Amino acid sequence: EAxxxxxxxxxxxxxxxxxxxxxxxxxxxxxLYWYRQNLGQGPELLIRYENEEAVDDSQLPKDRFSAxxxxxxxxxxxxxxxxxxxxxxxxxxxSSRRDRWEETQYFGPGTRLLVL
Amino acid sequence: GDSVTQMEGPVTLSEEAFLTINCTYTATGYPSLFWYVQYxxxxxxxxxxxxxxxxxxxxxxxxxxxxKETTSFHLxxxxxxxxxxxxxxxxxxxxxxxxxxxxxxxxxxxx
Numbered sequence: 565e566a567x568x569x570x571x572x573x574x575x576x577x578x579x580x581x582x583x584x585x586x587x588x589x590x591x592x593x594x595x596l597y598w599y600r601q602n603l604g605q606g607p608e609l610l611i612r613y614e615n616e617e618a619v620d621d622s623q624l625p626k627d628r629f630s631a632x633x634x635x636x637x638x639x640x641x642x643x644x645x646x647x648x649x650x651x652x653x654x655x656x657x658x659s660s661r662r663d664r665w666e667e668t669q670y671f672g673p674g675t676r677l678l679v680l
Numbered sequence: 681g682d683s684v685t686q687m688e689g690p691v692t693l694s695e696e697a698f699l700t701i702n703c704t705y706t707a708t709g710y711p712s713l714f715w716y717v718q719y720x721x722x723x724x725x726x727x728x729x730x731x732x733x734x735x736x737x738x739x740x741x742x743x744x745x746x747x748k749e750t751t752s753f754h755l756x757x758x759x760x761x762x763x764x765x766x767x768x769x770x771x772x773x774x775x776x777x778x779x780x781x782x783x784x785x786x787x788x789x790x791x
Contacts, residue, residue, distance in 0.1 A: 568723070570723075595777065597779075604783065604784070605783055605784070606684075606769050606771070606781030606782050606783050606784055607724070607769075607779075607781050608781075609778065609779065612777065612778075620777075620778065655723055655724070657723075657724075667773075667777070668726055668729070669726070669779065670726070671716075671723035671724040671725070672723050673721070673722050673723045674722075674723050
């Protein structure tokens with residue numbers, strides 16, 4: 565079974581430029597998460613989708629961040645414009661909600677963003 | 681709010697030494713508890729989990745027991761290997777699928 569796929573793996577941009585990250589979850593997983601991981605920290609949730617619906621976006625900085633999950637499969641996270649403080653690793657994870665107590669997140673390799 | 685506290689690293693051990701990484705949590709209700717491992721340049725991989733009090737999660741020689749009375753989920757391994765060098769994250773999941781992660785503990789195992 566293929567894992568969670570993310571692209572690009574690395575991105576270097578200048579501040580005020582836009583950037584987009586793409587995630588393809590594990591087939592059949594209806595829950596998709598985007599996390600931001602700052603250097604030396606644990607992941608922090610940005611947004612969670614159930615199918616195509618964003619059910620928790622309370623931590624997403626909506627002035628510059630946006631996300632979409634068309635057709636409830638792939639997802640894109642965008643930052644426009646990027647700021648220096650956005651430099652981090654952006655992780656995508658997916659899970660299946662078949663059994664609430666057995667639900668397990670599977671993470672992609674992440675996109676490492678550097679804003680200059 | 682819910683939170684996870686884990687011991688600061690780095691933890692440096694010799695090969696075959698005993699490992700303990702402490703993790704305590706604060707949560708309302710009865711969270712599920714997890715340990716994830718992150719190798720350099722990779723995403724997080726689930727190492728083990730426990731969903732209720734007194735459950736013991738185990739995998740690849742690692743184990744952790746869900747202790748409700750001490751709100752702890754310490755990670756242990758009897759004999760570490762160089763290949764275990766990584767960053768280890770303790771996490772909890774509250775009832776609404778919200779995961780809270782600790783800050784991570786870097787483990788370095790020397791040959």
